[in-house]
Amino acid sequence: MPANLPPEYIQTEKRFREAKTPAEKIATLEAMLAIMPHHKGTDKLRANLRRKLSKMRDEQERKRGGSRTDLYSVKREGAGQVALLGAPNVGKSHLLAALSNAEPEVADYPFTTQRPQAGMVAFENVQIQLVDLPPLTEEHTEPWAFNIMRSADIFLVILDLSQDFVSELETILKVLHGQRIVLLAGEDGDAELGIFHKRSLVVGNKGDLEGAEENFAVLKELYGERFPMIMVSAKEGLNLEGLRNQLYTLLDVLRAYPKRPGHEPDLSAPVILKQGSTVLDLAKEIHKDFVVKLRYARIWGSGKFDGQRVQRDYLLQDGDIIEMHI
Numbered sequence: 001m002p003a004n005l006p007p008e009y010i011q012t013e014k015r016f017r018e019a020k021t022p023a024e025k026i027a028t029l030e031a032m033l034a035i036m037p038h039h040k041g042t043d044k045l046r047a048n049l050r051r052k053l054s055k056m057r058d059e060q061e062r063k064r065g066g067s068r069t070d071l072y073s074v075k076r077e078g079a080g081q082v083a084l085l086g087a088p089n090v091g092k093s094h095l096l097a098a099l100s101n102a103e104p105e106v107a108d109y110p111f112t113t114q115r116p117q118a119g120m121v122a123f124e125n126v127q128i129q130l131v132d133l134p135p136l137t138e139e140h141t142e143p144w145a146f147n148i149m150r151s152a153d154i155f156l157v158i159l160d161l162s163q164d165f166v167s168e169l170e171t172i173l174k175v176l177h178g179q180r181i182v183l184l185a186g187e188d189g190d191a192e193l194g195i196f197h198k199r200s201l202v203v204g205n206k207g208d209l210e211g212a213e214e215n216f217a218v219l220k221e222l223y224g225e226r227f228p229m230i231m232v233s234a235k236e237g238l239n240l241e242g243l244r245n246q247l248y249t250l251l252d253v254l255r256a257y258p259k260r261p262g263h264e265p266d267l268s269a270p271v272i273l274k275q276g277s278t279v280l281d282l283a284k285e286i287h288k289d290f291v292v293k294l295r296y297a298r299i300w301g302s303g304k305f306d307g308q309r310v311q312r313d314y315l316l317q318d319g320d321i322i323e324m325h326i
């Protein structure tokens with residue numbers, strides 16, 4: 001056994017030896033690789049573990065009859081996909097569990113999460129998909145996690161207000177920059193070729209712990225102009241309603257309720273469109289025939305008086321009810 005292995009590694013190795021299922025074995029092996037420091041003394045061990053891991057993964061896939069990519073990608077559902085990012089142990093999985101129906105593993109040691117896990121969180125009548133990821137560190141982040149980040153609509157960047165949250169955030173910015181992923185505050189800005197711009201909400205978690213409020217004030221002072229932010233406690237359920245609300249806002253979408261003349265709209269099933277969409281965009285979502293046949297629409301909602309006639313280029317607002325006339 002090479003020297004200089006951190007205590008977390010020893011702990012994880014113990015979990016590996018005690019693991020009963022192949023999935024547990026794979027997860028703990030992955031964790032061991034992630035924790036292991038990179039230096040000459042660990043090269044051999046690392047190679048060994050990699051081989052072991054690869055063999056186990058192949059075996060597991062053969063049993064499942066699925067492919068490995070299925071395990072490491074997430075099918076998009078709902079009004080938008082939100083990636084949960086953060087350093088180890090900050091409470092990403094706990095937050096997913098608090099907000100959604102998912103039951104991820106939550107534990108007081110780092111590198112607990114080794115697979116993407118999705119859960120749906122409701123904001124009013126909208127379902128938003130959260131994707132929990134393994135931790136982001138300078139030493140090691142699962143490469144597939146960056147693929148999920150690139151395809152996500154927005155990020156929740158989780159910081160632990162009881163730890164060094166400034167260096168947590170700086171590390172995240174640095175690692176993402178190396179992957180050509182840049183966090184944005186509100187607007188999308190000029191997208192350069194090959195750079196992924198992601199609107200992000202910074203979440204100060206563990207708001208229930210001592211000193212959290214002061215620390216959050218410091219965080220706001222330092223980064224408040226760059227990012228929207230909110231303090232929550234996944235454990236105590238503090239501010240989760242506010243978080244849902246901000247998530248929806250950051251997604252930058254609107255809800256439209258199409259109706260047929262003489263019928264009521266279905267207010268439980270909005271059509272989700274990007275902000276800036278028009279009546280015509282809604283028509284496209286409903287049926288391709290509508291695009292050609294649409295003569296005009298009547299609208300009930302925030303922008304106009306009830307039932308007013310609007311043209312196909314009319315800009316929709318969140319909550320509009322639209323009656324299509326063909």
Ligand SMILES: Nc1nc2c(ncn2[C@@H]2O[C@H](COP(=O)(O)OP(=O)(O)OP(=O)(O)O)[C@@H](O)[C@H]2O)c(=O)[nH]1
Binds near residue numbers: 086087089110133209
């Ligand atoms: N006091 C307090 N503890 C929390 C809170 N959120 C999470 N924790 C605890 O922090 C520890 C880590 O939580 P996880 O949700 O597993 O953290 P994670 O970010 O998913 O960790 P990795 O998957 O290892 O990256 C657990 O012991 C949680 O119970 C919180 O709001 N307050």
Ligand SMILES: [Mg+2]
Binds near residue numbers: 093112
């Ligand atoms: Mg986790």
